[in-house]
Every structure is written in structure tokens, then in C-alpha cells.
Amino acid sequence: MTEPPRPLLLVEDSDADAVALERIARRLPMSLPLVRVRDGESALEYLYQLGDYADAARPALVLLDLHMPGMGGREVLSRLKADPSLRRIPIIIFSSSTEPRDVEGAYADGANCYLFKPEPGEQLEAAARALQSFWLSAARLPGAEDPRA
Amino acid sequence: MSLHAPELDLTQCDREPIHLLGGVQPHGVLLAFREPGLSVEVVSANAESLLGLPPEALRGQPITRVLDADSLQRVRTGTAAGPVRVTAGGRACSALLHLSDGLTVLELEPLTEDDAKAEEDALAAMHRLVSPLALARGTSSLLQSAADAVRALIGFDRIMVYRFHADWHGEVVAESRADGVDSFMGLHFPASDIPVQARALYTRNPLRLIADVDARPVPMVPPTLPDTRRPLDLSGAALRSVSEVHLEYLRNMHVRASFSVSLLKDGALWGLIACHHHSPRHVPAARRQACEVLARLLTLQLGAEERGAEAAERARRADLQSRLVTRLGECPSLPVALEEHGALLLELTGATGAALLLGDLLEARANPDEEADEVPLLFGRTPGEAEVRALAAWLAKDSGMGTVFHTEHLGARYAPLAASPDVAAGLLAVRLDSEAPRFVLWFRPEVARTVTWAGNPRKPAEPEPGHARLHPRASFDAWREEVRGTSAPWTREDMDAAESFRGALTGVVLRHAAELSRLSRALARSNAELESFSGTVGHDLKEPLRGIQQYTAFFLEDHGDSLDAEGREHLQAVGWLARRAQAMLDDLFELSRLGRIELAWGEADMQEVVDEALRTLSVRLEERHVEVRLPRRLPRVACDAVRIRQVWANLVSNAAKYQAGEPHWVELGYFGPGEPRPGAADRAGASYVFYVRDPGIGIAAQFHEAIFEMFRRLHPAHAFGGGSGAGLAIALRLVRLHGGELWVDSAPGQGSTFYFTLGRGPR
Numbered sequence: 001m002t003e004p005p006r007p008l009l010l011v012e013d014s015d016a017d018a019v020a021l022e023r024i025a026r027r028l029p030m031s032l033p034l035v036r037v038r039d040g041e042s043a044l045e046y047l048y049q050l051g052d053y054a055d056a057a058r059p060a061l062v063l064l065d066l067h068m069p070g071m072g073g074r075e076v077l078s079r080l081k082a083d084p085s086l087r088r089i090p091i092i093i094f095s096s097s098t099e100p101r102d103v104e105g106a107y108a109d110g111a112n113c114y115l116f117k118p119e120p121g122e123q124l125e126a127a128a129r130a131l132q133s134f135w136l137s138a139a140r141l142p143g144a145e146d147p148r149a
Numbered sequence: 150m151s152l153h154a155p156e157l158d159l160t161q162c163d164r165e166p167i168h169l170l171g172g173v174q175p176h177g178v179l180l181a182f183r184e185p186g187l188s189v190e191v192v193s194a195n196a197e198s199l200l201g202l203p204p205e206a207l208r209g210q211p212i213t214r215v216l217d218a219d220s221l222q223r224v225r226t227g228t229a230a231g232p233v234r235v236t237a238g239g240r241a242c243s244a245l246l247h248l249s250d251g252l253t254v255l256e257l258e259p260l261t262e263d264d265a266k267a268e269e270d271a272l273a274a275m276h277r278l279v280s281p282l283a284l285a286r287g288t289s290s291l292l293q294s295a296a297d298a299v300r301a302l303i304g305f306d307r308i309m310v311y312r313f314h315a316d317w318h319g320e321v322v323a324e325s326r327a328d329g330v331d332s333f334m335g336l337h338f339p340a341s342d343i344p345v346q347a348r349a350l351y352t353r354n355p356l357r358l359i360a361d362v363d364a365r366p367v368p369m370v371p372p373t374l375p376d377t378r379r380p381l382d383l384s385g386a387a388l389r390s391v392s393e394v395h396l397e398y399l400r401n402m403h404v405r406a407s408f409s410v411s412l413l414k415d416g417a418l419w420g421l422i423a424c425h426h427h428s429p430r431h432v433p434a435a436r437r438q439a440c441e442v443l444a445r446l447l448t449l450q451l452g453a454e455e456r457g458a459e460a461a462e463r464a465r466r467a468d469l470q471s472r473l474v475t476r477l478g479e480c481p482s483l484p485v486a487l488e489e490h491g492a493l494l495l496e497l498t499g500a501t502g503a504a505l506l507l508g509d510l511l512e513a514r515a516n517p518d519e520e521a522d523e524v525p526l527l528f529g530r531t532p533g534e535a536e537v538r539a540l541a542a543w544l545a546k547d548s549g550m551g552t553v554f555h556t557e558h559l560g561a562r563y564a565p566l567a568a569s570p571d572v573a574a575g576l577l578a579v580r581l582d583s584e585a586p587r588f589v590l591w592f593r594p595e596v597a598r599t600v601t602w603a604g605n606p607r608k609p610a611e612p613e614p615g616h617a618r619l620h621p622r623a624s625f626d627a628w629r630e631e632v633r634g635t636s637a638p639w640t641r642e643d644m645d646a647a648e649s650f651r652g653a654l655t656g657v658v659l660r661h662a663a664e665l666s667r668l669s670r671a672l673a674r675s676n677a678e679l680e681s682f683s684g685t686v687g688h689d690l691k692e693p694l695r696g697i698q699q700y701t702a703f704f705l706e707d708h709g710d711s712l713d714a715e716g717r718e719h720l721q722a723v724g725w726l727a728r729r730a731q732a733m734l735d736d737l738f739e740l741s742r743l744g745r746i747e748l749a750w751g752e753a754d755m756q757e758v759v760d761e762a763l764r765t766l767s768v769r770l771e772e773r774h775v776e777v778r779l780p781r782r783l784p785r786v787a788c789d790a791v792r793i794r795q796v797w798a799n800l801v802s803n804a805a806k807y808q809a810g811e812p813h814w815v816e817l818g819y820f821g822p823g824e825p826r827p828g829a830a831d832r833a834g835a836s837y838v839f840y841v842r843d844p845g846i847g848i849a850a851q852f853h854e855a856i857f858e859m860f861r862r863l864h865p866a867h868a869f870g871g872g873s874g875a876g877l878a879i880a881l882r883l884v885r886l887h888g889g890e891l892w893v894d895s896a897p898g899q900g901s902t903f904y905f906t907l908g909r910g911p912r
Contacts, residue, residue, distance in 0.1 A: 014692050014695065014696065015696070016695055016697075016699040016700060017695065017696075017699070019699065019700075019703070020699050020703070023703065067689075096692075117695075119728070120698035120699045120702055120724075
């Protein structure tokens with residue numbers, strides 16, 4: 001029996017943004033499967049393997065939108081960072097907000113990275129490429145096997 | 150009171166039972182009989198001289214042996230109006246009747262030839278007296294007329310109108326005297342000169358004649374009443390003999406006859422008409438009566454004059470107050486209103502300085518940057534701010550004041566200001582808040598003055614060794630005392646005006662406070678609404694626009710090839726419109742944030758600020774082949790560098806945008822202090838004027854203002870790069886946040902120059 005592959009968890013309420021990322025992911029050499037949930041509550045259910053997500057694999061990386069209906073990204077972030085069993089998972093905030101207090105606040109709550117959602121079109125693809133090349137190939141993520149092995 | 154309270158009223162003096170001396174003066178006869186049998190029980194020892202019968206022969210007899218029933222009846226009905234002329238013992242007499250110790254007391258005074266005329270004279274005299282009174286205007290001339298009238302009627306050497314002060318010391322306020330008689334005008338007499346029980350007698354019995362200081366008092370027969378075992382109470386008797394102390398006092402003044410009429414205002418002793426004569430002198434009962442009527446008229450007139458003056462004064466204060474309160478109410482800021490109308494505030498209580506301690510209520514508006522520490526508002530001549538604050542703290546904690554406090558000698562009550570009598574000898578204070586030290590304080594300066602005492606007020610009487618009885622002082626040489634450190638006294642009107650202003654001010658303050666809190670609630674509400682609006686604009690509205698852009702892009706990617714050219718154009722237009730709407734939302738969001746930002750003032754190298762701005766624009770500038778011209782290095786200035794960078798970026802991108810002919814260029818520069826400036830660049834008071842110039846299409850004069858309005862564009866949306874029209878509005882707001890101005894000099898086809906200044910830096 002093999003471990004299920006560790007996915008990249010996308011927490012995003014905007015279908016358009018999610019669809020765009022999924023389109024890009026299909027074209028990039030993405031080593032991880034992309035799993036999407038639509039809101040903060042679902043993200044926590046996924047991470048704690050509750051309800052429909054009882055068999056969910058622990059993600060290698062979380063891409064977290066900040067402004068979502070219901071539980072916001074900041075709350076999800078601080079809950080994860082307060083839990084010793086989850087706080088090692090790198091969390092990348094992915095938001096259209098350029099407000100300094102959102103940026104500062106996210107880092108204060110323990111975000112590992114803050115990315116502005118770029119304008120639709122080519123810039124989004126560039127951001128996705130950068131994400132892929134840094135986080136999924138250059139960076140060594142916790143709990144992953146050495147890709148060179 | 151500002152004057153010394155002399156160590157007076159030696160209790161022994163106050164206790165002397167002057168109404169029970171048990172004797173009468175020898176110029177009349179007294180008989181007391183019991184109703185209803187009319188039997189005589191007490192007789193003065195001198196009865197035989199007038200009635201031809203010794204006391205023993207009269208006691209037990211009906212009074213009708215002296216006065217026939219008819220005369221007795223006339224005396225009974227007449228006495229209330231004055232003495233009645235009767236015949237007793239065969240002689241013409243004036244008769245007076247009153248009740249005492251359950252007995253009816255009859256006093257008989259023989260009329261001389263001259264005295265007989267008195268009754269006829271009395272009415273004529275009344276006319277003479279009343280006419281000048283009616284003509285007199287003002288209190289002092291009224292009193293002078295009264296003194297003159299009394300002297301004309303009774304012919305004494307010196308007639309004084311003597312007025313009691315609040316501490317019962319007296320002052321001679323009017324005088325009429327014969328030639329060669331010393332003046333007592335303006336002298337002050339200590340309260341002990343007329344002790345408590347004497348004042349009580351003056352109130353009960355307004356007339357007092359001592360016809361001869363040296364006359365021996367006539368004893369009563371019997372000396373005590375059998376039922377009370379005390380002498381008959383003679384306080385209602387005109388003939389009552391006189392206390393030895395008083396007689397000695399008069400002798401010391403070389404007075405042989407004395408007559409006084411009480412001046413009673415509203416039932417209280419206001420003063421005396423005191424008459425002195427240097428030889429014994431009898432005043433016929435009818436003239437005495439005339440003097441009493443005069444005294445009544447005088448006090449009525451005094452009351453009317455005083456009430457008139459008071460009413461006028463109250464009307465004046467009410468007018469002052471209503472003007473003041475109206476203006477305070479009209480003005481949006483109370484401190485400003487008070488500043489403008491400080492003179493009214495002083496006039497209200499006749500003060501030379503005033504301080505208002507109104508608490509943080511007003512501080513919030515007057516000095517938003519100040520700490521909560523109270524800053525008093527000062528008008529006219531007052532102690533310094535810190536001293537006023539300390540005084541308020543004392544008033545609030547240690548003075549024991551209620552809502553109003555006043556003193557004419559603040560230095561004696563509050564030592565820290567004892568050295569400042571030139572500004573604060575007198576203090577009138579009203580308290581605005583029982584919880585906090587909030588006051589209105591009025592100050593008056595010292596009025597140095599001299600009080601002349603008729604003798605040393607600190608030594609009113611000398612105890613004589615070995616004798617229980619006191620002797621009044623022998624010297625009446627004026628004893629001058631300089632009174633220092635005291636202000637003019639605060640009057641009832643001053644205090645009433647202060648209290649009434651307190652009420653009005655409390656109302657105004659409360660109204661202002663209510664208005665302030667209403668405004669701040671409204672502001673908080675609209676801020677919250679704006680915040681949530683901005684949030685909506687900044688995120689929720691942008692998301693659908695992003696979606697439109699995404700899906701049109703996906704559709705073009707996936708199916709573009711199967712569309713014709715028109716179909717592709719339409720889809721591209723949808724994407725363009727969505728981008729455009731999103732850009733406008735971003736600008737609107739940015740502009741709304743500017744209302745809330747705090748500038749981070751610092752010293753900035755304007756050259757670096759500009760370089761940074763140009764770097765962010767470099768792609769666009771290169772695209773449009775715009776040459777950037779920098780004639781000279783820009784200076785260092787105080788500003789919020791990040792915000793000013795935004796201003797430069799907006800102006801430069803604008804300048805780059807609206808260019809038609811070649812070559813394209815933008816010039817950035819400044820005019821420094823003292824450098825000549827073209828007219829359009831000149832702004833008074835600005836040390837630096839920065840500018841951004843382009844050779845572009847220019848702007849007609851009628852639009853020079855409009856271009857700074859939000860979303861106001863002069864060109865079609867697609868022309869000149871399709872700006873949202875927010876850039877200049879944002880730049881203007883940023884410059885104004887700095888306290889500066891932004892304006893344009895331009896004409897169509899002549900290019901444009903935008904100028905801006907930076908204001909005076911952080912305040």
C-alpha cells in the first residue's frame with residue numbers, strides 16, 4: 001500500500017481564479033496534484049480529515065485566499081499555525097488585496113509567503129510559474145522525500 | 150467682609166438690661182393702670198410736679214382721677230397715629246398710651262407755650278420735609294435732604310444719617326449741622342457702639358429722645374411689680390431713662406441732648422437719623438412724631454430708589470447675559486466664541502479678568518493635540534494658567550464652596566495668590582460641575598482705600614479696674630486704617646449674574662457637547678460605512694471583474710480560432726471593459742483611503758523620490774518614447790516621500806500620456822526660495838514650487854479646475870491610454886494632505902505645466 005500523493009491545497013472561493021490556476025497547472029510540469037476547496041471551513045475539514053475528507057492526504061503546500069465568505073483566510077492561517085501538528089505546512093497567501101495591513105497581518109500570523117494575485121492573463125501564468133519553480137522545485141518542503149534520491 | 154471684624158460686642162455690654170432700668174426721664178410723668186378697673190398700679194416719682202398729687206395718692210385710684218374718661222378715650226384711639234393733646238392736672242399735655250407687662254402705660258409730657266405751636270408746625274413741617282425728598286434724586290441727595298429737614302424741624306446742632314453695614318458697624322452717610330459744629334461725615338463706628346439689645350429696641354421703638362444727658366432718672370413707685378418682682382418693662386415708653394454707659398458715651402462726645410429716629414427698611418434696621426445737641430433740649434412729641442413719619446417716608450423712598458436701581462442693574466445684566474449666551478450658542482466653537490466676546494463676560498460681573506475651566510469637553514475641539522490636562526481660557530487680567538489651575542483645584546477640594554464662592558480678599562483665604570492683589574484681590578467663582586474642577590472665575594484687582602474709624606475699633610471699651618460696668622472709650626479722634634489687598638465688594642447683582650450665567654453656560658456647554666457627540670457618532674457611522682464600502686469595492690466587486698476577464702481570456706484561448714474577427718473583437722472589448730472597471734475601482738479605493746491615511750513626514754531627497762517614481766514608470770515611458778528632462782538636481786525637503794512619489798508618478802504618467810506630436814518629452818523641475826518664478830508658478834508663502842511640464846495637447850482654461858475632479862476626463866476612454874481620470878484627483882488630495890496646492894498652467898496646443906507646493910510640514 002502506497003501513501004496517497006501529497007497534494008497542493010488551493011483554498012479559493014473565486015471559481016474564475018481556481019479555473020485559471022487549474023488551467024495553468026495542467027500546462028506546467030506540476031509534480032503535485034491540485035486539490036481545491038471553496039472556503040475556510042472546508043479547508044479545516046480537509047486538513048483535520050473530517051466529514052467528506054476523512055481520507056484526505058496531508059497537503060505539501062497550502063495556497064490560501066485571504067478574503068473569503070465565512071471564515072476568512074487569516075483565521076484559517078492562525079488556526080493552522082497554532083496547531084503543532086499542522087504548522088509545518090507552508091502556507092502561501094494568494095490574494096488580490098494589496099493593503100499593507102493585509103500583508104503585514106498575514107506574515108504576523110505566520111504566513112510563509114504572500115503573493116498578490118496578478119491581473120488575469122499572462123501575468124497569472126508568470127506567477128504560477130514562479131510558484132512552481134520556487135516552491136515545488138527549488139524549495140525543500142517538510143516531510144517530502146528528497147527528489148534527487 | 151473686607152473690614153476688620155472688631156473685637157467688639159463685649160458680652161457684658163450686650164447683656165445690660167437697658168429696658169429694665171426702672172426709671173423715666175424727668176420731663177414727663179408715667180402712670181400704669183390695669184384694665185378694666187382702671188386702677189393705677191405704678192407711678193413715676195415725679196407725679197406731683199405735673200399732677201399735684203404724690204404717687205401714694207394716685208396708686209389704687211382710677212386713672213380717670215388724672216385724665217377724664219373722655220380724654221382717655223381720645224388717647225386710646227389717637228395714640229396709634231401720634232401723641233394726643235389733653236389736659237391733665239389742669240395743664241396742657243401730650244399723652245401717649247401703650248401696653249406693657251399687662252398694664253396700660255400712660256405717658257404725659259407738659260406742653261410749653263412754644264411746644265404748643267409744635268402741633269400746628271408739624272403739618273407745615275411735613276410739607277417742607279416731604280417736598281425736597283420727592284425732588285431728591287439718588288440715595289445720597291435723598292439722605293442729605295432728610296438730614297436738613299430734620300434739623301429744620303427740631304433745631305439740633307448736628308443731624309447725622311447713620312447707615313449700618315452688613316457687620317453692623319455704622320457709617321455716617323449724610324450730615325446737617327450748625328455752624329462751628331465738628332463734622333462726623335464719613336466716619337465709621339464699630340458695631341459695639343450700638344449693641345444687640347439696643348438695636349432690638351431701635352427696631353421696636355423707632356423714636357428715642359434723651360432730653361438732658363445730665364438729668365437724674367426718676368424712679369418708679371413701686372420699683373418692682375408685685376406679680377413679676379421686676380421693674381416695669383419700659384421698652385415701649387418714650388420717657389424711658391437711659392443706660393449710664395450710653396450717657397457716658399454721649400458726655401464723652403460733649404453731647405447734652407440726643408434724639409434718634411430708626412430707619413427701618415422692610416422691617417429691618419437700615420440706619421438711624423441720629424441728632425446731637427450741645428445743651429439739653431426737649432423735642433415736643435408732635436415734632437418727634439413728624440420725624441418718625443419723615444423716617445418712614447425716607448425709607449420708602451430709599452427702598453423705591455434701591456429697587457429702581459436694582460431693577461435697572463438687573464435689566465442691564467440680563468441684557469449682557471442674553472447677548473453673551475446668544476453669541477455662544479451661535480458659534481460652533483465655544484472657545485472661539487468666548488474669545489470673541491470676553492469683554493461681555495467681564496462686564497457681566499464688573500470684573501477685570503476671567504478664567505473658564507470647562508474641562509475636556511471643549512479641549513477636544515480647542516486643542517486636539519493637547520494632553521487631557523485642563524487648559525483654562527483666560528480673558529483680561531488674570532493669574533497665569535498654572536496658577537488658575539491650582540486655584541481651581543483648591544476651590545474644588547479645600548475651599549468648602551458650594552456652587553458660588555466670593556471674596557474681596559482672596560489673599561487672606563488662599564495664600565498662593567496673596568502676592569498678586571493687582572490682578573486677583575477679589576474672586577467670584579461659580580462651579581459648573583460637582584464632580585470635576587470646572588469653574589468660571591472672575592477676578593478684580595486690589596482697591597487700596599482708607600477707612601476712618603470714630604476711635605480705634607479694636608478698643609471699643611475700656612474695662613475699669615474694680616468695676617463691673619464698662620466705660621465707653623473716651624476718644625473720638627478719627628482713627629485711620631488703610632485697607633490693603635482687598636477688591637471692591639461683589640454685589641448681590643454680581644453674584645446673581647454669575648449664578649445665572651452658570652446656568653446658561655451649562656446649557657450651552659451641554660448643547661455643544663450633545664452636538665459634538667452627535668457629530669462624532671455620525672462620523673463614526675459614516676466612517677464605518679465608508680470602510681465597508683471600500684472593502685466591498687476593494688474586493689467583492691473586483692472578483693466578478695476578474696472573473697469576466699479570466700473567462701473571456703479562456704474563451705479566446707480555447708475557441709478564438711473558431712470565431713470570426715468581429716466575434717473576437719467583441720470578446721476582447723468585454724475583457725477591456727472589465728479591466729477598465731477594475732482600474733477605476735482601484736483608483737476609487739485608493740482615493741477613499743487617502744481620507745484616512747496619516748502622513749509620514751520626514752526629510753526626503755526629492756531627486757531620489759523622483760528617480761524612484763521614474764523607475765516605476767520606465768516601461769510606459771519607453772513604450773511611448775518619452776524623454777525625461779531634469780534640468781537640475783532636486784532639493785531636500787520635508788514631506789511624506791512615498792506619497793509625493795505617487796504625486797510625481799501621477800503627474801509624469803499624465804504628461805507622458807497626453808502628447809501628440811514628436812518629440813515626446815517631460816520636464817521635471819522646481820523654483821527654490823527667492824528664485825524668480827513665472828507668474829503661473831507663483832504661490833505666496835511657498836518656499837519651493839515643483840513642476841512637471843510637457844509639450845502636449847494642452848488643456849483649455851475652462852477645464853483647469855475640472856481636471857482635478859474624480860473621474861472627470863476630457864477625452865474618450867480609449868484615447869491617450871485610457872486613464873480612469875482619478876490620477877489628478879489623487880495627486881491633488883495627496884498634495885493637500887501636505888498642506889500644499891496643485892494647479893495647472895496650460896492652453897490647447899501649448900503643452901501643460903502642473904505645479905505643486907508642499908505646505909509647512911507637520912504641525
